[in-house]
Amino acid sequence: MKTVKIVLISVFVLAIAVFFNREIITLKIMERTIEKNLTSNLMTNLPDGLHVYLCGAGSPMFDVKRSGPCTAIIAGNKVYVVDVGSSAAKILQQGRVPLSNVEAIFLTHFHSDHIDGLGELIMQLWANGTRNTAVPVIAPRGVEQVVAGFNLAYQQDDQYRTAHHGETTMPPSGSDALAVPFNLTKGADGLVVYEQDGLKVTAFKADHKPVDPAVGYRFDYKGRSVVISGDTVKSDAVAKFASGADLLLHEALSQELVMFINKRAKEIGRDNVVKITLDILDYHTTPVEAAETAQQAKVGHLVFNHIIPPLPVSTLESLFVAGVDEVYSGDFTLGKDGTFISLPVQSKDINIEELIW
Incomplete structure (x- = not known):
C-alpha cells in the first residue's frame, strides 16, 4: 500500500x-x-533498386486518404516524378523524399488534376531542393504550353524570392521548368523517352479519349520494372508494355460506387454532377478490368492508383476491389498517399509499407 x-x-x-x-x-x-525533418532522408538506407512512392493516389474528387495523382519513382540515387497533382510537393516531403534528388518530371497527359501541383513542385525543387538548373518536364507534345504557362505564372514570385534571399540561395537559373516534348506517332510501338544511369523509360499510348495525347510509362532499371498505366480504359497497350513487369500501377474507377453519387445527385437536382459522373464512366478502367490486364500481363503485383470515387472508410475499400481476386491470381494493393513499394535489385522481392498513414 x-x-x-x-x-x-x-x-x-x-x-x-x-x-x-x-x-x-x-x-x-x-x-x-525540425532536426529530423532537415536530416531524415527516405533514400538513406534503401538498397539499390527501383522503388515507388505514391505522392498522390486520388482523383479530382476530395479524398482524405488520397491527393491528386503523383508517383515518385526512385532508381538508384535519383527520383523521377510522374504527374503532379494537388499536394504533390507536400506529400513528397512528408514521405522524406529528398527534393534535391529529383532528376525529372514526367506527365501522362494534361488533365488539370495531373498538373495542378506543378507550379508548387517547381518552386519547392528550387527553394528546398536547391536546384540551379531548370527541371526537365518530359511529356507528349503540348507540354511546351503547359510549362510556359507555369513559368509565366510564377515569374513575379521567382523575382521576389531571388531579390529577398539573394542569387546564391535562389539562383534565377533554377526557378523554371524546361519542357522536353516527345511525339508518339500513329502506329508507334512505344518510344524510349529517357535513358540514363541504368534507367530506361518507355512511353506508350493510353486510351483516354477525348484526351489526346495521353500516355503510360514503363520504367526499367537493372532487371526490375514498374509500369504506370496513365488514365485509360482497359487497353491491350497497357497489357503489352506491362508484360512480365514486377509492378503495375493501374488507375481504377468503380462504376457501382460512382453511380451511387450519380443517383443522389439526381435526387437533389445537381444536374452538372449527374452529367459528369456519367461521362467519366467511359474513359477509365474498373478494378476488375485492371486486374484482368494484370493477369494477362503476368505482372508480379498490382497497385490500384488514381482511385475513383473517394474511399474514406474501409468498407468502401472492400466494395471497390470486389471481384478482383476472382480474375487475378497475384497480390494487389489499394494505393493511398504514402504507399511505398521497394523492388531491390539483389532479389525478386516486392516489399510494401505505408509511410504516412
Whole structure:
C-alpha cells in the first residue's frame, strides 16, 4: 500500500512538473522534429533498386486518404516524378523524399488534376531542393504550353524570392521548368523517352479519349520494372508494355460506387454532377478490368492508383476491389498517399509499407 502511495505521489509530482514546463518540453520536441525533418532522408538506407512512392493516389474528387495523382519513382540515387497533382510537393516531403534528388518530371497527359501541383513542385525543387538548373518536364507534345504557362505564372514570385534571399540561395537559373516534348506517332510501338544511369523509360499510348495525347510509362532499371498505366480504359497497350513487369500501377474507377453519387445527385437536382459522373464512366478502367490486364500481363503485383470515387472508410475499400481476386491470381494493393513499394535489385522481392498513414 505504501508503494502504491509513493507511485501515485510521483506521478502527481511529474504531472505538475510537466504542466508548468510544458512550453519548454514542447520546444524541445519541436527542436528534435525540425532536426529530423532537415536530416531524415527516405533514400538513406534503401538498397539499390527501383522503388515507388505514391505522392498522390486520388482523383479530382476530395479524398482524405488520397491527393491528386503523383508517383515518385526512385532508381538508384535519383527520383523521377510522374504527374503532379494537388499536394504533390507536400506529400513528397512528408514521405522524406529528398527534393534535391529529383532528376525529372514526367506527365501522362494534361488533365488539370495531373498538373495542378506543378507550379508548387517547381518552386519547392528550387527553394528546398536547391536546384540551379531548370527541371526537365518530359511529356507528349503540348507540354511546351503547359510549362510556359507555369513559368509565366510564377515569374513575379521567382523575382521576389531571388531579390529577398539573394542569387546564391535562389539562383534565377533554377526557378523554371524546361519542357522536353516527345511525339508518339500513329502506329508507334512505344518510344524510349529517357535513358540514363541504368534507367530506361518507355512511353506508350493510353486510351483516354477525348484526351489526346495521353500516355503510360514503363520504367526499367537493372532487371526490375514498374509500369504506370496513365488514365485509360482497359487497353491491350497497357497489357503489352506491362508484360512480365514486377509492378503495375493501374488507375481504377468503380462504376457501382460512382453511380451511387450519380443517383443522389439526381435526387437533389445537381444536374452538372449527374452529367459528369456519367461521362467519366467511359474513359477509365474498373478494378476488375485492371486486374484482368494484370493477369494477362503476368505482372508480379498490382497497385490500384488514381482511385475513383473517394474511399474514406474501409468498407468502401472492400466494395471497390470486389471481384478482383476472382480474375487475378497475384497480390494487389489499394494505393493511398504514402504507399511505398521497394523492388531491390539483389532479389525478386516486392516489399510494401505505408509511410504516412
